[in-house]
Amino acid sequence: MARVSLIKDELLTHVTELTEKIRGRRRGSLINVYRALLHSPPLAETWFDHMNAVRWDTELGGRLREILIIRIACLNDAEYVMRQHVPKLAEAEGLTVADCDALGDWRGSDRFSEAECAALAFADAMTRDVAVPDAIHDELSQHFNNREIVELAVLIGSYNMSSRVLVALKVDLEPVENQGI
Structure with a gap:
């Protein structure tokens, strides 16, 4: 409730x-x-x-955006965010339910590109530790330009804010007909 x-x-x-x-x-x-x-x-x-x-x-692709949103929801146990994005919004951006499921242990999966893995490592560092190690940023910068890195950081920070507010307030899940909108 x-x-x-x-x-x-x-x-x-x-x-x-x-x-x-x-x-x-x-x-x-x-x-x-x-x-x-x-x-x-x-x-x-x-x-x-x-x-x-x-x-x-932003200039970020929809698939990458959804990958990061879903990963952040996994890390923060944000069921509201997860239910809003999986499966409808994720599938609209080309992700399968299996892709979404693999985000719980993305490092053990072969479903994601090198660029997506670099962005996932960045999201994990920002979400878990806030400070991002230089090695993670260096890998990220091999795949993304400055604008994209700023957009990734703001996306990740914003969905951390969103998931934390939703979890703290225990916002009720949407009825099925309102999920993914």
Whole structure:
């Protein structure tokens, strides 16, 4: 059960413009993360804008983005994030359920490219230790330019924020029809 109430539609009259903005980018749905965040409309709006920029306004490929989001969800035990991305969003970016399952032990898998493995090592270091060893950054820079490294760092940091907020607030999982939107 969520640690903060999920705001019901009839109580959203003071933030109609914001809820319409969110619904417009999420196929008409107002998912539970926003129903929780709307207790603080300014934070809900900046969260929405930031997370949309991280997902859609970078040069990172969709497959890589989903690989990292799912790995971070694994590391942080963020079931909400996992259920939102697997299988629907992951499959839309070319990942199979088997690929997603392999992310729990990606080092023991042959499903990921050298560049993806470098990004996964970067995500693991940022998530587990915050500080990234030079050797991991050096390997990352063999596969990604400066812009992409910045975008990777912001994506990883953002999904660590997201998963930690969702886990801390115990935001209720979406019903099946709202998963992956």
